[in-house]
Amino acid sequence: MIKLFASDMDGTLLNENHVISDRTAAAIKKLQETTDIEFIIATGRSFKSASVLTQAQDIYCRMINLNGASIHEKDGTLTDSNPLLTDTVLSVIQHLDTLAIDYAVSTPNNYYVADYEGFIKRIAHFMNVSQEEVLAAADGTDEVTNAQLLAHYGDVKPITEMELTRDNPALKILLFSSNTDLLDQIRQHLSNFSDLDVTSSAADNIEVTHINAQKGLAVEAYAQSQGYTLDEVATIGDSLNDRSMLQMAKHSYAMDNAPDHIKAMAQNIAPANTIDGVAIILEQLIAEYAK
Numbered sequence: 001m002i003k004l005f006a007s008d009m010d011g012t013l014l015n016e017n018h019v020i021s022d023r024t025a026a027a028i029k030k031l032q033e034t035t036d037i038e039f040i041i042a043t044g045r046s047f048k049s050a051s052v053l054t055q056a057q058d059i060y061c062r063m064i065n066l067n068g069a070s071i072h073e074k075d076g077t078l079t080d081s082n083p084l085l086t087d088t089v090l091s092v093i094q095h096l097d098t099l100a101i102d103y104a105v106s107t108p109n110n111y112y113v114a115d116y117e118g119f120i121k122r123i124a125h126f127m128n129v130s131q132e133e134v135l136a137a138a139d140g141t142d143e144v145t146n147a148q149l150l151a152h153y154g155d156v157k158p159i160t161e162m163e164l165t166r167d168n169p170a171l172k173i174l175l176f177s178s179n180t181d182l183l184d185q186i187r188q189h190l191s192n193f194s195d196l197d198v199t200s201s202a203a204d205n206i207e208v209t210h211i212n213a214q215k216g217l218a219v220e221a222y223a224q225s226q227g228y229t230l231d232e233v234a235t236i237g238d239s240l241n242d243r244s245m246l247q248m249a250k251h252s253y254a255m256d257n258a259p260d261h262i263k264a265m266a267q268n269i270a271p272a273n274t275i276d277g278v279a280i281i282l283e284q285l286i287a288e289y290a291k
Contacts, residue, residue: 002037002232002233002234002251002285003036003037003232003233004037004038004219004222004223004226004228004232005037005038005040005233005234005236005282005285006040006064006215006234006235006236006245006249007039007042007235007236007237007278008041008042008043008215008236008238008239008241008242009043009044009045009050009053010043010044010045010201010238010239011237011238011239011255011257011273012236012237012242012255012273012277012278013041013273013278014053014273015274015276016274019053019056020054020056020057020059021279023279024276024278024279024282025057025058025059026279027276027278027279027282028057028059028061028282031282031286032061034286034290035285035289037285038061038062038226039061040062040063040064040219040222041054041061041062041064042063042064042068042215042235042237042242043063043064043067044067044172044207044241045065045066046070046106047070047072047076050063050065051063051076060074060075061074062074064218064219064222066106066172067207067209067213067214067215067241068082068209068213068215068217069082069083069084069106069171069172069210070082070171071218078108081169081171082210083169083170083171083210084169084170084171084172084195084196084208084210085195085210086164086169086170088195088196089105089164089170089173090164091193092173092208093105093159095189096114097114099182099186100179100182101175101176102114102115102119102175102176102177103173103174103175103176104119104173104176105162105170105172105174106170106171106172106173106174107162107168107170107171108167108168108171109155109168110155110157110168111155111156111157112156112157112158112159112162113157113158113159114158118176119156171209171213172207172208172209172213173207173208173209174205174206175205175206175208176204177204177205183204183205183206186206187206190206190208194211195211196208197209197210197211197214199241199243200239200240201239202239215235215241215242215244216235216244216245216246216247216248217244219235219245219248220233220248230248233251234251234253234285235248235252235253236253236254236255236270236281237253237254237262238254238255238257238258238262238273239262240262243262243265246262246265246266250267251267251268252265252266252267252268253267253268253281254266254269254270255269255271255272255277256269256270256272256277257273257274257277
């Protein structure tokens with residue numbers, strides 16, 4: 001019997017419009033209200049970015065954020081953190097600055113970007129607004145877009161303003177490039193650091209966290225704290241940053257929209273996110289629970 005269900009967000013829980021559909025929201029709430037199965041989220045997003053999407057559907061649950069770099073209770077309370085080592089971050093950034101690569105660093109409250117113009121283009125595409133609207137938000141002249149921007153990324157600042165301290169540690173480094181050869185070269189360089197976990201959520205990015213900040217490790221630790229065995233855990237995801245939790249759970253699901261090498265890591269295939277695949281799996285679990 002499944003007692004814990006852990007879901008990724010982008011490409012999994014979220015549909016093609018990057019939101020939680022009404023059907024998926026209804027399935028999560030029904031699972032929470034009618035079964036003893038606990039629903040949690042394990043995502044590469046920060047708590048700010050993830051919670052604006054869950055709260056839009058009145059969904060509240062425990063969250064594993066930034067691939068396990070920070071973990072929050074349903075009320076947003078931070079319960080655990082696995083920050084990057086400062087010396088490692090500075091060394092990695094020094095190397096990245098010699099390359100034609102766009103990158104960003106997430107800390108508990110800020111999102112530091114190396115290429116501000118590149119960030120504006122990406123966020124405009126993501127939020128489906130014009131670059132002018134994003135610039136207005138950054139200048140504080142567009143309150144609505146600014147609220148969305150802050151909800152997703154905290155305070156966006158140039159990388160030159162980053163000062164890492166005990167209260168403001170680096171939690172995740174994100175790299176963006178359409179040059180796959182360059183990304184492969186950077187992966188090779190990052191493999192020299194034994195304290196890093198290097199993964200990705202798409203073909204054009206690299207996500208870097210502390211070696212202890214992995215979704216699978218975080219899900220397993222929480223399951224153990226609640227007295228669940230791994231045979232009682234279900235996980236679902238679609239990308240490389242889900243690999244650790246797909247490989248550790250007896251009941252693992254890769255989305256049908258996932259690449260083939262991700263599907264090979266899971267025990268089962270779920271319908272695509274474009275047709276509410278997570279909702280379909282949850283509805284099946286609810287029906288089985290009621291028997």
